[in-house]
Amino acid sequence: MSTSSGQTAVPFSLPSFAADVGDAVVKVLDSGWVTTGPQTAEFEQEFADFLGAAHVVAVASCTAAIELSLRALELPPGSPVLTPSLTFCGAINAILHAGHRPVLVDIDEDTLVPSPATVEEAAGRVKPAAMVVQNQGGFPVDVPALAEAAGLDRSRVVEDVAHGPGGARGGVPVGAESQAACFSFYATKNLPIGEGGAVATRDAEFADRLRALRLHGMSKDSWRRYLPGGSWSYDVKRLGLKANMTDVQAAIGRAQLRLLPEWQRRRAELAARYDEALRDLPGLVLPRRDLGEDVRHAWHLYQVRVPEREAVIADLEKAGVSTSVHFIPAHQLSVYRELLDERELGSLPATDRVADGLLSLPLYPRLSDAAQDRVIDALADALRSRG
Known part of the structure; x- marks a missing residue:
């Protein structure tokens, strides 16, 4: 798949498979x-x-x-x-x-x-x-x-x-x-x-x-x-x-x-590259990094929080970058609001605050440095255009 500019699109995810x-x-x-x-x-x-x-x-x-x-x-x-x-x-x-x-x-x-x-x-x-x-x-x-x-x-x-x-x-x-x-x-x-x-x-x-x-x-x-x-x-x-x-x-x-160990090493490397490149962008909240020496993140997702998420997603799509959202909270979905009572649903202020801004960026072992740089540049352009 290519974008209107002729560049190959960056998918949200591509699975890797062993040669055998x-x-x-x-x-x-x-x-x-x-x-x-x-x-x-x-x-x-x-x-x-x-x-x-x-x-x-x-x-x-x-x-x-x-x-x-x-x-x-x-x-x-x-x-x-x-x-x-x-x-x-x-x-x-x-x-x-x-x-x-x-x-x-x-x-x-x-x-x-x-x-x-x-x-x-x-x-x-x-x-x-x-x-x-x-x-x-x-x-x-x-x-x-x-x-x-x-x-x-x-x-x-x-x-x-x-x-x-x-x-x-x-x-x-x-x-x-x-x-x-x-x-x-x-x-x-x-x-x-x-x-x-x-x-x-x-x-x-x-x-x-x-x-x-x-x-x-x-x-x-x-x-x-x-x-x-x-x-x-x-x-x-x-x-x-x-x-x-x-x-x-x-x-x-x-x-x-x-x-799997090599794939995990690559995921951690890509997450560190995102950290370095995105840390000063306006309005962007990065994943927590001060985890302690005894904690190792698996980096299945690189989840950021952005303002005006739908507009940012649209800008990234125009640039040929696919993203995803993890997740729509259960208490915002119709079936659970019908099935669960007030005590089971509870009050979830932090979930409500973060849910509207969560955005998952491409992160997988087959993601090249060049493709990741396209993600970074597209996200920077989308955020800077909003002040």
Whole structure:
């Protein structure tokens, strides 16, 4: 795609793929087994090793991962579950589909994630049974601090780390010590497969529950039933979903995982280039950088705050630069205003203040320095034209 000036447009995101992805997929197709099987098991172990996690259970999406994790917690039906309003609608839907009630939490304006103070405020409105926390843009949340503020044991916290592979806090990779850390492998994510997700957990029994729940609650998946010496017999002890990962996806994921450290290095480099080039632009608020030596941002997104966002987006589009917005807060969406009561919706002043100005700039390993410079120049022109 080219702009009117003949320049190639800068897309918001382009997935990267390892050179041997095609060979890995063909090998699975030739094997005669393409659904959940040996490749999925290998991917789960390799991703667990990358994270330093005890167990990983691969599933169909991060949304499914959140719902399955909530089901595996075995909360009473209709339990209140804290979650930020500034999140993807799928995370809110997962709470509702699991049979529970979202209680919306405000954010800290600098980090764009809940703080202990905002969590404590929400927990004062409705006593929670669990909490879903999100690593917005790749910022690694302080899970123990938020759990304490909510009055919850950490085993009742589901971490939405769709943006989080590669992040760390206290020297510990995101997901390494979690009860349930839910990852996404969507096409735009840090580890792109196309579709797919996973749950990392420290709890072996919890992992076993997830494995059953991702396949309708069946006690054995089809691969294990049809292994030599296996049996067709199975039991169903809990109601589950059809939410498994296929071996085709897992084979792609295994090839991709080897390149993830290099991709993360490039994301951090691009974020630093944005910091340097954009720090003096009028009216622009950059992502928080004073994170501390023990905190590593995953840089899934580079989110700025701009005045007159719609006009800025239009100017960038004219310059051939695509952007996105993450996210429209849940309390501003019609269905949740209808489904949730006043205590569940709450008052979310910080979320309302930042939401109208948030803008996500292109940030992905295939983004060249020259293309990033076009983004920087176009944004500078758009902002300076507004004084």
